[in-house]
Amino acid sequence: MSDDDNSPISAREAKQLFADLRSAPALVLAVSGGPDSVALMWLAARWQKSLARGPKLVVVTVDHGLRPEAAREAREVKRIATQLGLTHKTLRWRDAKPKTGVPAAARQARYRLLAQAARATGATHVLTAHTRDDQAETLLMRLLRGSGIAGLSAMARLTARDGIVLARPLLDVPKSQLIATARRAKLGFADDPTNRDSAFTRPRLRALLPQLAAEGGDARNLARLAGRLARANAAVEVLTDGAERFLRLRDGANAPHGPAARSFEAKAFAALPEEVRLRLLLRAINAFGHEGPAELGKVETLLGALDQAMSQAMSGGRAPAKGRAILKQTLAGALISLAGGRIHVVSAPARRRKRT
Structure with missing residues (x-):
């Protein structure tokens, strides 16, 4: 011009x-x-x-x-x-x-x-x-x-x-x-x-x-x-795509990814850069949630809670009963939990309407 x-x-x-x-x-x-x-x-x-x-x-x-x-x-x-x-x-x-x-x-x-x-x-x-x-x-x-x-x-x-x-x-x-x-x-x-x-x-x-x-x-x-x-964002998106492929390959043939859920090995997930982990969570929540796009600030808060829970679990803190989640939260219509060394994201049950 x-x-x-x-x-x-x-x-x-x-x-x-x-x-x-x-x-x-x-x-x-x-x-x-x-x-x-x-x-x-x-x-x-x-x-x-x-x-x-x-x-x-x-x-x-x-x-x-x-x-x-x-x-x-x-x-x-x-x-x-x-x-x-x-x-x-x-x-x-x-x-x-x-x-x-x-x-x-x-x-x-x-x-x-x-x-x-x-x-x-x-x-x-x-x-x-x-x-x-x-x-x-x-x-x-x-x-x-x-x-x-x-x-x-x-x-x-x-x-x-x-x-x-x-x-x-x-x-x-x-x-x-x-x-x-x-x-x-x-x-x-x-x-x-x-x-x-x-x-x-x-x-x-x-x-x-x-x-x-x-x-x-x-x-x-x-x-x-x-x-x-925009250039920086495009670069981080490429890194996030690569991290997603890496996590799936790490899971092998029995990868718990599919139309009903998304799951990440907690230890491998924790080793990724914070911005990449944030985007992986955001993608999963938006894919399985049913209450619109998740707010970035709320996903950041969730990631902080996950990091704290994973840190406590990996540092030898008291382990929960077998099969019981260390952390369980809902966000934007998705249910996010940390259990058995994995982070799981599924669609949350629909909220019950309050009777008037």
């Missing part, structure tokens, strides 16, 4: 942004009407026209029903899409709106509707206009929440979701370049006031970015940090 963060994106740069998507049969463009997504639509349309045989482009706008201006903005997106020769669809989030956590619920609904649209049109990818600025904000949000390495990797360029690939071709592009691109093309775009609403976390952090930039923490450096953490 250009070194000038305020210059419009050139045709040559656009080709580079979308090059990996050339062989896709169809692409869904998520366009809200803001400058980022309108620029994405214009750039993708110009790129497609430069190809002898490019993917079919379908523009989708999701109206969450949260702002009265949203319907008008969707009509404006349709007008621009039609001028560009693209098909446009408006999808509406008709479910009851939650009283709290509205941004997260709206995001989930948006991706669900976009995935449905992709499947209906034969598209393999949904393209969003997330920028370098969005990446920096995501890193800050997750940092303040105490996320682990995986969370601090922020957004990936490609993510599998609901059987569709979510693509973010503009993730290294500053928002200012997209605004410049939209203005150069004389494209109208909406200004969503919720982007400045201090009632929500992301706008509050966005307002702090100029102060962070003055200290060297600008969007470019924060996004670079997210990329480096």
Whole structure:
């Protein structure tokens, strides 16, 4: 990309942004009407026209029903899409709106509707206009929440979701370049006031970015940090895959792994690096639990309890009766126990509902 963060994106740069998507049969463009997504639509349309045989482009706008201006903005997106020769669809989030956590619920609904649209049109990818600025904000949000390495990797360029690939071709592009691109093309775009609403976390952090930039923490450096953490996370995932294979090979042909349970020899498990042990536990709990993804902090607490129990057992502490577990806990719908020198993870019995 250009070194000038305020210059419009050139045709040559656009080709580079979308090059990996050339062989896709169809692409869904998520366009809200803001400058980022309108620029994405214009750039993708110009790129497609430069190809002898490019993917079919379908523009989708999701109206969450949260702002009265949203319907008008969707009509404006349709007008621009039609001028560009693209098909446009408006999808509406008709479910009851939650009283709290509205941004997260709206995001989930948006991706669900976009995935449905992709499947209906034969598209393999949904393209969003997330920028370098969005990446920096995501890193800050997750940092303040105490996320682990995986969370601090922020957004990936490609993510599998609901059987569709979510693509973010503009993730290294500053928002200012997209605004410049939209203005150069004389494209109208909406200004969503919720982007400045201090009632929500992301706008509050966005307002702090100029102060962070003055200290060297600008969007470019924060996004670079997210990329480096993503590399580290990928490396740890490879180590975890290897550790899982090692533990299975150590168990031999009678490995107690399968569709009903996962089990690790405690002594071999204890010799692994802490981050790897944490991820092995997290994988097993999420595979056999039935109450959603396990919280990282709770898995860390569980690992600490397991380490303490294993240490006591290996140091010659009082051994439990044969077959009796030294430790037994439930987490995220999974039952984790330490017995007979092994760590076992199975699905926990469903909780009984309290009678009223």
